[in-house]
Amino acid sequence: MIKNFEYFLMIVEEGSLSKAAEKLYVSQPALSKYLKRLEDETGIELFNHSRSPLSLTYAGEQYLKYISEVDRLDKQMIKELSELKTNKRGRLKIGLALWRSSCILPEILPIFNTRYPDIELTLMEGNSEYLVSNLLKNRMDVCIMNPIATLDYSNLDYEIIMEEKIYLAANRNHHLVSRYSHDTVSNPPYFDVRLIENERLFLTKPGQNLTRILSSMFSKNRMSPAKVLETANLTTAINLVSAGLGFTFIPEAGTKSDLLPPNIMLFTIDQPALTWPLAVFFKKGAYITPTCQNFINTLKEVYAIPSSR
Template sequence: MEIRHFHYIRTIYETGSISRAAQQLYISQPSLSQLLKSVEKKVGAPLFDRSTQPLRPTTIGRKYLAAAKHIMEIDAEFRQYVEDELGCAQGNLIVGSSPFRSTYFLASFLPQFQAQYPGIRLQLAEHTSKRLEEAVLSGDVDLIIATQPVDTEAFSCAELYAEEMILVLPANHPLSKAYDLPQDCRGNLPVLPISLLKDTPFIQMHSEQKLHHQLLSICEEGGFTPKIYLQTRSMETALTLASAGLGATLMPMTLLRAFHPQTPPCFAALPMRPCRHALVAWRKKAYLSHAARAFIDSLVDYCRDKGDDL
């Protein structure tokens, strides 16, 4: 069977529908149905249960999909190996990142990387921390920009930079006035014990984002469970809502330096000075192409050179 047949069958599985898979693959539905029947004839058994919607793989279908995924990974690694042996700094590279890091971090790095390696074709895959880690482990993404902690048994990684986590409060919050909190995050910020916010509602990030769990951990250290007003997947939204007076939030300094909501909030440091470390990570023992190695080395050098300006 051809490699593309594996790709077609996997797309049927991922979409749960022959018609949706055909649209995604830009081929006709009858052609894809005929291809599936042809593959099933060679296998000698159905790969999908047609009585369910979405389509679900049969027992043999699940084995086929697992084998197809393995074969596709071997094929991709071999093609990357050939490109590397030919000495070409080229190839395709899929990099996973949160929308926040794509906007405020990668956007400043990628022009420099593209100028240095014009033969490397990049594709960005944007999602939450949890989904990105799943994507790199499944082989759908080559590298991800992640934050600690990561499973070191599953991932190899290189550290990029550390960013301090800062409390953001509305300007009209009683603590903003009592502590004379500044509306500029630069310089030495006043320290505000997190325990003073036990009665303040919080704008929290989604549970698939590590910042969600970091807020819970910090509040637990302060002896309380935060009152959550709402959750969002967007750091810019959380910062804007906190600025508008809907509650407090916890944000990385990287965002606070780059994004300024229309209504300026107030800022405070925490006594424990919590930080999180940004990493570039990849599946452990995976073959790293020349393009992937070039991206990792360039990104590490870029972060080292930028230092505190990130």
């Protein structure tokens, strides 16, 4: 079908082939030939040719509605493609562990959304196996998690965002920690983790990365915790500690958030201090879009600062 909508719209606007041809910088015979071909192709007259100025038939009115919408969509498409080229628009699918969402996103998204307000974000949450599986199936662009030596990442690449300490979290009223300064959140002191072997511990479930590294730490310190309550969501564990019911362990990124209850005290554990890397993962060989790279850069800006703790 003839798609030179500008010609048709100008004829409608001017009501005259001669005036429209003048505005379009084409000859009148060429414009007349265009209109005849268009009406032959549609199989119906679009203008009342016996009237002056030219007026639309009912079919012409319907055709005008159609091409006006097509013209609007065409201009919108060009605008959006231009914005994609300049990184003003796009779509990003991010994978995170459940607890990571609650502590990282409040830190990152206000900055990212201010800079890139028209980026459409989709969040996918689950444990490390879920995240890796969906990343490999191209269901997400990146995921944020901790690389663990026991998992196979041969089909993935990743960028380290920060080296993250893992802290012991305690209620400030617990008798084992009551002698410490209340300012342990800003400057966590060392605590001998073996002292809580017989205390109630709230730990993440088997298969979660934090569980793996803590199990290794317990083994190193020849610990066999006697009272363990497992939860898939670290926020639950933190709230139980806040209620004075036991201890848990919190990665450092979570201590930057306002979600940490005020009666929580933090302590470094193990010697040297227990740490693990926090990283952004993507499928090996995958194209990193400008939108994705902007998100990674924002993460690095917020978290890739040497810890002062």
